[in-house]
Amino acid sequence: MFNNSKVFYIVSIIASLIWVVYLSNSLYRSFDTYNWESVTGEIVAVEAVRTSDSREKYILLIDYIYVIGGNEFSGNNKNFSKSKLNLDEMNEKLNASQVGDKIQLYFNPNNPTESVMSIGISKSVIFLLLISTSILLFASAKLKKLL
Template sequence: MENIAGTLIGIVCGGLFILGFAGAGIFLIYRSWQSKQKAEASQSWPSTRGQVTMARVQHNVSTDSEGDRHDYYSPLVEYTYEVGGQAYTGRTIRFGFNPSFGNEAKAQAALASYPVGAQVTVYYNPNNPAEAVLERKASATNTGMILGIIFIAVSACLACPLLLALVFRAFSGTSGVAP
């Protein structure tokens, strides 16, 4: 009986892990596809003049499972623009995943086109002027798609032994664990 309970717990935990991993893959693919769609749609969006009100590099730190520290830097931009007499604030440079760099100089270089006070062209969604972008392209969408596919493929590879264990258990009447 203990073997059956242990096997079932293993199957449930393994199944949840696999579903989570596959879900992350689906999320990455969906976000990448959505960003590409928005970038394509923005090609026909009208433009207006805007002004950069903030441009800075955000320093982020993450620690991996072995305790190693990793620094990365993200360029952040904020700009104001007006559509139909209504003022808006935007923060999107381009659609997709926010870029991060391993050193501050690269992040600063990404901000070079957007110094505070600079006049910029803002492309806005005519159906929702609060949605705007400075560059009508998407970033890192291919990377997101590839990672999503890898996550789903790994999930499928992990699911096969789990499914085989379930089938073996169902047809043999055993716990699926070798003696």
């Protein structure tokens, strides 16, 4: 059905290009956190939210506050990719993250309102970026043959 469909390859190129741009931005932001400064913050709220997909997966939302130069800021970013957890992982993280706990945070010195709880790169972002790039290259090559 889609063997020689130009429309299929054009849609594949557009969709994979959108993913490549989005994931590249996420990867860039993750790399940038290595240059951020650290500060001690405090957890003010913890909530587990079930995702809408058919499998039982959760996203852990942690709200925190931190003070820089006498100014109080708040945030809720673990990092720049939201990890989905199964029930056991979620319960483990919930037990380890209690309201009032002190935590190590990292903030952007150029914009202290930006902060994360962990720095670094998510392996899932790298994996998805590789897959999206592969699809983009494959669809581009197939479309070029058809033109």
